[in-house]
Each structure stands twice: as C-alpha cells, then as structure tokens.
Amino acid sequence: MPAVQETVDQVRRIDVDQYKYGFVTDIESDRAPKGLSEDIVRYISAKKNEPEWMLEWRLEAYRRWLTMTEPTWARVHYPKIDFDDLYYYSAPKSTKGPKSLDEVDPELLATYEKLGIPLREREILAGVEGASDRRVAVDAVFDSVSVVTTFKEELKKAGVIFCAISEAIREYPDLVRKYLGSVVPTSDNFYATLNSAVFSDGSFVYVPEGVRCPMELSTYFRINERNTGQFERTLIIAEKGAYVSYLEGCTAPMRDENQLHAAVVELVALDDAEIKYSTVQNWYPGDKDGKGGIYNFVTKRGDCRGARSKISWTQVETGSAITWKYPSCILRGDESQGEFYSIAVSNGYQQVDSGTKMIHLGKNTRSRIISKGIAAGRSDNTYRGLVSAHRKASGARNFTNCDSLLIGDQCGAHTVPYIESKNASAVFEHEATTSKIADDQLFYCLQRGLTSEEAVALIVNGFVKDVIQQLPMEFAVEAQKLISISLEGSVG
C-alpha cells in the first residue's frame, strides 16, 4: 500500500498536464547544419572520430535509406515528417565526449539531478529508492552525446565493459564490428536504416564469459535541443554464461513541435547467457490538446544466439505522442527463452502501437508475453504481436496474455496478434481480455473511503502487477508512480 499512497500524494502535488521533466537546460550546443545528406553523415562520423569502416557502414545505410519509404501499417496517424527539417546532431559545446565526472559541465550535472538521476557515484546510493545495498551504473546521454558513464572502473575490474557506443567504436572496434548490425541489419526497416546512418550515441555493454555483472546498468536518455532528432544506438553482448540487467529511462522538455526519437537496440546472448532489459519510457507526451510530444519509433531486438540463453524485455511506456515499438526475440539457440512484459499507458491524444515478435527457430524454445495496455482520455492503444515457429522449431511453446483496460469511453484498445506455425509440435496459447474501470467498481472504492484518484491508482496497480514485478526492485516503485501520474485526470 505505501506505493499507492505515494502515487496519490505525488499526483496531488502535480497540476494537470504538467509534465515534470519538461524543463529545458540552457546550454550552448554544437549542431550539425539542418537536414540530411552524405555530408551530414560524414559530419557526425567525424565528430565522433570514427574509423573509416564505421563511416562506410553509415554511408551504405544512408544510401539504402534513400530508397526506402516509411511504414504505414501501424495504427498511428501523424502528418508526414520532413526529414530535411531536422537537426541530426547536437551536443553541448562543453562536452567533447565521455570523460570523468569532475570535467562534466555543472549545468549538465544539475540537469540530471533535477531529473532524479544523480551521476556522482557517492550520491547514487542515496538517490535510488529501496537500493540500500545495490548500486546502479549510469550512462547519461544528452541529445547526441554521452556525457558521462559512472562506475566504469569498478565494472572493468569485473571484466565488464560499459561505455558510450561512440567510445566503444574507437576502443573496442573488433567487438563492435563483430556484433553491430548483426541483430538488426542496416537494411531492417526505414527507421532502423535511418538510425544506422545517423546514430549519435547510446550505450555499449560487454559481459565476458561466466561473469555476472556486479551491478544494475542503466542509460538515461535526454533530448534537450529543439528540432533535434535523437538516434541512439545500444549494443549489449552477454558471452557464454554471463548475466546482465540493464535499464533505460528517457525524458524530454515540453515543446510545441513533435520531435523524432528513432533508436536501435541490439542484444546478443550466447550459450546460457541471460540479458534482462527494462525500459521506463517517459518522453514528453504532448499537451492536453495533443500538441507536441515525441515520436518514438524504435527497433529493439534480442538474439538468443546460444543454447539455453534467455532474453527478457520489460517495458513501462507512459510517454511519447506516438510509440511504435516491438522489442523482439529471435530464439535461435535450442532451449532458449524469450520474454516480453509490457505496460503501455496512453492518455490525452497519445497513440501507442507496440508489442513484440517471438521468432522460434531452435528446438524446445519457449516464450512468454504479458502485455497490459491502459487507455484513457482520447488515446489509442494497440498491441501488435507476432509469434512464429520455424519448421525446425520442434517443441516450441508460447504463452501470450494481452489485457487492456479502458478508462472513460473516448479511448480505444486494440489487439492484433499474428501466429504462424510451421511446426506441428509447437504449442501457442493466447489469452486476451478487455475491461473497463467500471463505474460500479469505482463507486465501491469511494464507498470505502478512497478518493477517485486513489481508486484508479489502486485498480491500475492491480492490473499491472504481473509486469511491475518483473522490473528491478529499484525501479518498480518509480514505475508505479509514473503510471498513476500519466493517468492523472482520467476520471472526472
């Protein structure tokens, strides 16, 4: 119960449609000229001091992208994006790349502090709720650059590499060349290809054989600059028998215009390795009339390359004007496992089209999908999922459960499951429910003395419980609060 109480207290303190991360950091930026061309791709690559092979890789993606068209199959609507009207690179002038904390612009440190992400290692213990003896290493990405990565040295002692991807390209080129684009090829889809051409920063994680990463890793993405797209690129590799749990968080200032965020995340798990990837996505969702907000067009995919490997995606999606995102698992190794746990909350005029793909290739592979969609206001919330079994995937198993909760009668929830099985021994189960927070359910809570805010928080917390339990403990309370704040004002 304390979680619900805190949620409610928090909701009370915040005015309706006041996004608490909506401030702008006043900092001088170094920006690429507007628009996209080969020159811009070269500009970005040069800014990052990249080797020649990386530039070629980008240029190839860019040329491919020119031949592609935007996907239109998702249940989302928005005016056509003018890709020449965006800035593709922006970095605080004071930052030339990741460095030690002492060198980071105090203005940036203050920004992250305001966002509740203490970057000074000694402050981290105090900052994270419930983390009495657990620490979290943070890579902080501000617009197009990583400004700092904490606990790097300590991680290194365990053999774990955790750094900005731009740094990894310079420092660990063999690893990056081996794995980058191996899960999401540069030609994968319109936004992934665009990302491959212009990606600026993101995180790189490498956990060597048999190592259990000694702390939670996380990346915090912040878009600050106006008219700027953020194209993050994250690559996580878990060698045989390795384990890592990683969390990303994201926010952006409130701006009238829509901003593009097109990320690519690739995960590779070798034999017996496990990767747990959690997202708390809280990009600016736009105002109460649907003006502004982030277009979150993201490609996330994990490759269970080794036998008995496991990849688990957990996402709490509350922000963005539009979310287009399908974190997926390729279950290549025999007996590998994929999981997708999702809470997608939409309010106001938000549009969510999200789900997962579980591609069963190996024998006795298992996958589990638990999706909880909550729609309020005038929002639209779609679950779109694919579960497929290859000819050779004998004994493949999937269990899917998609529940939707509607608050009010002007929102929509949709479930679009695709199932393809080419192996007769595959067993796929699918359950779906749609419910409403019924008036009588609310009245029952009010009659017992709860306010309508408390009642909605309680009912919603109950609805999402199965997924919240999957989040690292440090973030579960935070996520619960976020969900309630997102739904604030949804019942009259």
Next chain:
Amino acid sequence: MTAVRSVAAGMNGQIKMLSIKNLHASVGDREILRGVNLEVPTGQVHAIMGPNGSGKSTLSYVLAGRDGYDITDGSIVFGGEEIVETPAEERAAKGIFLAFQYPLEIPGVATMTFLKAAMNAQRKARGEAELTTPDFMRRVKVAAEKLNVTQEMLRRPLNVGFSGGEKKRNEILQMALLEPKLAILDETDSGLDIDALKTVSDGVNALRAPNRSMLVITHYQRLLDHIVPDVVHVMAAGRIVRSGGPELALELEANGYADYVGAAAA
C-alpha cells in the same frame, strides 16, 4: 406530537442517526424514489422490506452518495448534518457503510491491501494518523477470525473468485474494520446457504452497538430471524408505505407483497 418527534432528540430521548425527508431521486426522467420519509434513531436496527423493483437498492446508493442520481427534492440528515451534496468518499469517512448486494471485484489487488487502503483513507479524511502495520494486522486478525475469513482469503485479490458466501463475509469484515456509525446492508442474505447466513448474521449482531445504527434491506423475512430489527418498514414504488415492529415481517412472509404491488400500480 409529530412536531416534538421531528426534532433531533425525540420524546423518548432518542438521537436521530439518520433522518430522510421527502426524498425524491431519479435517473434520467425516471423517478425511482418518490418521497421517502424515514428516521433511524442511534443504536437501532431498522429493516426495509419490499417487492423487487420498489427502490430499496436505489435508496441505499443514494444514501451512500453514488453518482448518477438526481436528487430532485428532500433531504438526508446524517448525524445532524445535511449530506445530500457530500461526495461518497466523505460520507464513508463520516461513518456511512454500505454492504453491497453484489460486491465488486478488483483483480490484482490483495484483499489485505484493499482493507488497509480503505481504513487509512478514512482515517486520513478524519485527520487521524494512519495505522501502523502491526496495529492493522492485529485488527484484521481479530475481525477475520470471527467471520471465518482465512489468511489465504485475505491474500487473494479482492472478491476475485470468491464464492457468494465469501463475498458477503468479506463485506461484513470490512464493516467490522471500518466501524461505521450507520451500516446499510443490501440483501446481505441473498445467495447464502443456511450456515453462511448464520455466520454473517452472527457477525452483524456482534457489531450491534448503542452508538451504531443499521438499515437492513431484505426481500425475505428469514434474515430477520437472525438479525432481529427494532422496526420494520415496507417500501413500495419508491416510498415507505408502512412501518411496524418485527411482527410486520412475519405478516409479509405470510401474505406476500401482493397488496403493496397492487397499491403501487394504482
């Protein structure tokens, strides 16, 4: 005489817990309560009987402050205070409790969690300190044992998959923990077998107290064998049409509601 009776402390010194005067309530253009008059003194148990559709549940909802009803006329005075405009959650905190005919389910929310949320919400509204966890646990344990509510049941999501009897026992458990001044029990007997009826009635009787009033709504007389009321009212077509002692319930049992249904139609 009537003038004297209508003041808060009547001839026999009784304080009125609840005083409803000429209450009219409609949904849309349909008038359901058509001039209800009812007084319940502090410490008394009153029964409301009546045919299906006479407006008993509507009266209970309107007393509890449910949205969706237009109160077109009349007043509800509770503990000396007019509450027609008071929101439902504030009425709850003031001490009005409604045991639902069909208790609602809340998936994923443990019964225990819900109980604590409700108790603390009411305490907060009254400016009292929240219960400490040990204090809360102790209270629940004591009340649950009396009602044969197991720890296992308290861990299950609220009312989800509960049998009819479990749901009703859970309602009475909430009543015991929330310690209302006025408890309205809407058809608490419906769907109960004889053993469950006994458990629930014993639970209710244990909560009878000089500072607590109850309004027991039932269609059947059998509940009133267990919870013996001070006064029985008959409701028909949105009004209280007759009041009497416990013997009135027996008369209704023998003759049925035919007279009242006829009268209502006329």
